[in-house]
Amino acid sequence: MTDFDYDLFVIGGGSGGVRAARVAAATGAKVALAEEYRMGGTCVIRGCVPKKLMVFASEYHEMFADARAYGWDVEDGQFDWTRFRGKLHAELDRLEDVYRRLLDGSGVEIVDSRATLADPHTVKFTDGSTKSAKHILIATGARPQPPDMKGAELGISSNDIFNLDALPKSILIVGGGYIACEFACILHGLGVAVTQFYRGAQILRGFDDEARGLVSEEMQQRGVDLHLGTNVFEMEKRDAGVWIKATNGTEGTFDHVMFATGRAPNTDGMGLAEAGVELGRQGQIVVDDYSQTKVPSIFAIGDVTNRVQLTPVAIREAMAFVETVFQGNPTKVDHKLVPSAIFTQPEMGTVGLSEEAAREIEPVDIYCTSFKPMQQSFAGRTDRVLMKLVVSKATRKVLGCHIVSPQAGEMIQLVGIAIKMGATKEDFDRTVAVHPTISEELVTMREPVRSA
Template sequence: MSFDYDLFVIGGGSGGVRAARVAAGETGAKVALAEEDRYGGTCVIRGCVPKKLMVFASEYSGMVEDAQAYGWNIQPGAFDWDVFRSKLYTELDRLEGVYRNILKNNGVETFDMRARLVDAHTVELSDGTRKSAKHILIATGGRPVKPEIKGAELAITSNEIFHLDKLPERMLIVGGGYIACEFVGIMNGMGVEVTQYYRGAQILRGFDDEARGLVSEEMCQNGIKLHLGTNVLEMEREGDRIRVKATNGDEELFDQVMFATGRVPNADHLGLEGLGVELGRKGQIVVDDYSQTAVPSIYAIGDVTDRVNLTPVAIREGMAFVDTVFRGKPTPVDHALIPTAIFTQPEMGTVGLSEEEAAAQEPVEIYATSFKPMQTAFAGRSQRVLMKLIVSKATRKVLGCHIVAPGAGEMIQLVGIAVKMGATKEDFDRTVAVHPVMAEELVTLRQPVRSA
């Protein structure tokens, strides 16, 4: 049977674009891709990239104060949201153009419209056109969702925060995951009075307890009003503001409320019902180690599969898919020991197991130190950093590394190589320190602070 394409990709985010580009450009496959919104997906258009640029923007207020302590006669000015937002939009437009050109230059045919599946080899575009393909790859990502409470429609999500007409004076951010915590730091750094509600006992659930505890403490020191064990009961419009009633009895007015309380896979309205593609409890597409669904010709990668929802993971899954299907090299995706950075303020980098996870599976030693870094201590700030290694007593392997410090993301990328290679504590000890830097503490931790 002949098909219009060897591969039809639904979704123009990082994973879908990478798979399409490599399949077409490096294996000679005939490839098409459909995207209903902007090319680049969550990461480029409404996620990691604009978020990191906002993090950079928000950090300059503290830098000015530190510069004064170092002798620079610099006076703090006002942050101009309009200037920053205009440059941000220009950069996102440029990046979208890069993604479009990558596809075009590699011979991928693109359709700027929604697509759904008709059967195991047929895709229908929103204009009614049908296209057939030997293989179909679903890379439609995920989206933020709001809780079902009275007045939820008054709030925004991470999708809309990049498009605010003006910065609010007072803002409530609801949630305790990394998206909520990152935007709390961003808005606080931009001069917004920020309150955070989280229904759990501590923010950043799933990360190392000691590390997230320090992040939480430092966020409060930075002026964030954090209320744990607290959730929104209901919201209503009151003039230009939003009145929020909370489970802790508080009732306050905010200019803006943002929910960062969860995301769901974009697997609905794809026509999967009745095709035999299995969906999980959260609506995610269930796939095997090779990203293949229960229907042999249909594959899925990225956030729509709800495995590890990170951009570089989606890209890896896309590459493994091409190796498996178009290069004849069956390649499972390796989701073990993925280094990650959380761009909270202070920043956090982590790879491997938390102390709690490691201790639950085997006897471990904990090597850790917390101190005031030279740069900020000189400027008179009390900010602390944390360097922590989790070591197996039996094998001496470093099972986890957790860093809370400026530049933690850059550090954990490099530590991640060592941990992925199976480095032992003694390998770290044999490495000569770079002095004076914060990260030298990782190779000079001589005695465990405790066993677990």
């Protein structure tokens, strides 16, 4: 007989929180989950899923042009944002319902309310009521963080894109991370005149320099008006839209300005510090290798911990949490060699170390090739792709792989398996190529282009 209302109370109905609740309930634990907005979290409601559907929609314009080059008698047609948005929202409604049915079918009690901490074992709801739990799991994710500048309230975030009544004719996207670059490509593909400002010297900071350089070139070649070393200095609302002045002195007016300048963990006003939970400089919950905070009864997973902000990582952390707490098998999450994809046009897939990071650790050989892929070249396009392997000189292990290409995300998933297993360059060499494909270049690069 427990002294608590629940064995586990989860705050946050995103991918990590829902997985933890379901799997914990399957062990026989009594579990409840609170979500203040919509079940599914960032990924399902305002992130990965709607974004990827918009990526698909945005690619058809180039497909029509390519089809004509291949002999098909097709016209471009017009993109109907209202029609697409209706189907998009219907799909998100369906997925939210799936999440709710999964929780209900697992025996998890759903509380549609904001939940905060009253003490290390008690959660408090909006109506003032409370519930107690032996363990509390925080999985509240993160949110877009607007810049600290005058007029920032005139801008929108990636969350708002999916709910626009109409597509803008023009937009300024401020930022150079993957969210900024993905939406720059998406909106350009849908016919919006896209300008992008990034204060740094090159977009996609932290990724391999050669790979991100090619993504930058290809985005500009497609028509994204990218300005590096540039930021917004002033902005104000005018009749024609949002007027901005850039740090380089130029001025412009846009239908919308979208800020993609970082994300902040959702920890404000939750009573975390009062309960003894340590917060980091960016507001993230500080946890150990087992996702446990300094308060033994309180754990945290996903973006709110600011470790690796990817949905599959949050799900892995959820599984490890349940294994540790409810199965008696202490399990750490391996955050190394996590493959990821950036759904720009072209896509970028990456796993492991960049050339720059690897050469700071040990001597490496770089195998790299860039070329025009057959499909696009035949259609008369000048697109280029990149295949790159970073290899340890000492062990010959492949330390990193970077792909810029159509379907790079699909490729990097499979390459990630080999690299996670510790594959060497010679293992890649022994693999017979699949011809004709773009990916065959990964196993046909015989000589390094340089050593570092």
